[in-house]
Amino acid sequence: xxxxxxxxxxxxxxxxxxxxxxxxxxxxxxxxxxxxxxxxxxxxxxxxxxxxxxxxxxxxxxxxxxxxxxxxxxxxxxxxxxxxxxxxxxxxxxxxxxxxxxxxxxxxxxxxxxxxxxxxxxxxxxxxxxxxxxxxxxxxxxxxxxxxxxxxxxx
Numbered sequence: 619x620x621x622x623x624x625x626x627x628x629x630x631x632x633x634x635x636x637x638x639x640x641x642x643x644x645x646x647x648x649x650x651x652x653x654x655x656x657x658x659x660x661x662x663x664x665x666x667x668x669x670x671x672x673x674x675x676x677x678x679x680x681x682x683x684x685x686x687x688x689x690x691x692x693x694x695x696x697x698x699x700x701x702x703x704x705x706x707x708x709x710x711x712x713x714x715x716x717x718x719x720x721x722x723x724x725x726x727x728x729x730x731x732x733x734x735x736x737x738x739x740x741x742x743x744x745x746x747x748x749x750x751x752x753x754x755x756x757x758x759x760x761x762x763x764x765x766x767x768x769x770x771x772x773x
Contacts, residue, residue: 652757655748655753655754655756655757656669656745656748657669658753659744659747659748659751659753659754660744660748662753663744663747665744667698667705667706667707668707668736668739668740668744669740670698670705671694671698671705671707671732671733671736672733672736672737672740674694674697674698675694675729675730675732675733677690678690678691678694678726678729679726681726687724687725687726688724691721691724691728691729692721692724694729695717695718695721699714699717699718699721699729699732700718707732707736708739709732709735709736710735713731713732713735714732716731717729717731717732
């Protein structure tokens with residue numbers, strides 16, 4: 619699933635883009651203030667677990683040692699995937715079931731389908747509402763936005 623390109627509509631405070639192949643690992647918010655504002659918005663909608671899961675998956679994909687892959691995978695699983703997890707994400711049964719089976723011998727790609735699903739949910743649902751929110755309007759009008767020293771990749 620490819621995000622619509624919001625670059626033309628979104629002030630420099632927050633910019634979301636995709637690569638030419640549609641990979642989900644290109645989701646960027648270039649200012650600390652932009653990420654903070656988006657997280658605040660998601661929290662106000664009781665869905666901050668979505669961005670937290672997405673970030674956890676991005677961090678997980680950078681893991682190099684097999685031992686750390688296993689421990690990080692179990693941590694992500696227990697925090698976001700398993701039934702009644704503290705920050706349980708809303709994914710379909712088949713995706714949850716597949717992850718539950720694969721968590722025994724996790725790979726760096728074991729959360730890809732869930733991450734794509736959550737990415738799509740944020741793209742199609744949360745982000746358009748965020749652009750209309752007071753939180754976003756305050757971000758655009760804040761002094762932080764114009765300071766390039768605040769740039770920070772979302773990844």
